[in-house]
Amino acid sequence: MSEVREKAALAKKAAQAMNRMTTEQKNEALLLMADALVTNSASIIEANARDLERGRAGGTPASMLDRLALNDQRIEAIAQGLREIVELPDPTGRIIEEATRPNGIVIRKLSVPIGVIGIVYEARPNVTVDAAGLCLKTGNSVVLRGGSAALESNRRIIEVMHEALSRSALPPEALQLIESSDRSSVDEMLKLNGLLDVIIPRGGRSLIQNVVQNATVPVIETGEGVCHTYVDDEADPAMAEAIAINAKVQRPSVCNSMETLLVHERFAGAHLAALAARLQELGVELRGCAKSRTLVPGMGEAAETDWGTEYNDLILSVKVVSGLDEALDHIRLYGTSHSECIVTGNTERAERFLAEIDAAAVYHNASTRFTDGFEFGYGAEIGISTQKLHARGPMGLPALTSTKFIIHGNGQIRG
Structure with a gap:
């Protein structure tokens, strides 16, 4: 079994347990993750330095190196983003609508996690933490595939957050990182119907268009910004x-x-x-x-x-x-x-x-x-959606939920 399919299957199994997590349990896990990032900042910066060195040697533009770079202040800001997500209301389990029909059945429309979210993104390692925090807070599992430019940084960040999750009620398997830098790993993710419920691309035009044009898994498009x-x-x-x-x-x-x-x-x-x-x-x-x-x-x-x-x-x-x-x-x-x-x-x-x-x-x-999740009061964002279905603009916590109907009866049958 490939790395992509194996990790997506683990995330799918963990999603069943995530459905049972309370708001308190999810918040506790996020706080543990935030503290662990700060405590382990030195090792994260060391891993990030290897990415930066490789980027400079490869001629990466200064503006892109800036997006990639981490220091103590940026790691503290990333950790603070998790703490701010903790302070936000949990959008899951909320009754959106409720009606009692003439035959006595009670129908409630409930907000629920989407399930397993795949995220394909480029060089910014802060996205790794933001995406993990938002997805876990909303009871979702997440499969992350970052750019090769930030592989060392992302790998260490995920190791730190996994260790923190192991001390929480949440299953660490709910957070997965695809480490393969081969483009085929992205192409495989796009076809994982039944394991991934949605894919969200974050990056430049070529990445987004590749996902939009080739995915069979549903896509939420986050567009480039001209x-x-x-x-x-x-x-x-x-x-x-x-x-x-x-x-x-x-x-x-x-x-x-x-x-x-x-x-x-x-x-x-x-x-x-x-x-x-x-x-x-x-x-x-x-x-x-x-x-x-x-x-x-x-x-x-x-x-x-x-x-x-x-x-x-x-x-x-x-x-x-x-x-x-x-x-x-x-x-x-x-x-x-x-x-x-x-x-x-x-x-x-x-x-x-x-x-x-x-x-x-x-x-x-x-x-x-x-145009930013923090500035709009949503906490960290999963991306800026430029499409019109499901979500548009900065995608905070509510955008990572779906709905289902819960119906209570006392023996009604349809004539």
């Missing part, structure tokens, strides 16, 4: 600058960072040069349309492919537009239904933007960097 900020001619210049800088610079390697800045031509004529200078001072490479290059001499030229690229780096596409209609058309053409923003003092235009843009999160006068 996120836009549109600065209207009625935007406050200081606010527009602060939002644009935050959306691009605060952490460029994540999916909710801005990749394209759209600027109304009147605002651009008065303020784009100054805004561009600030972005360049902060290390941002600008690639612009013809109009923006006229206003900002020395700006690089944006190719057609740039408008649809998720850079995950300090690179920004810039386009001057005639107004809201052109901005909306551009976002509809190149957006990925993730996070979009308008900066304006015009309420009517803001409301039109919010109503007409089809995305998981749409902002008025706030940075797209807020």
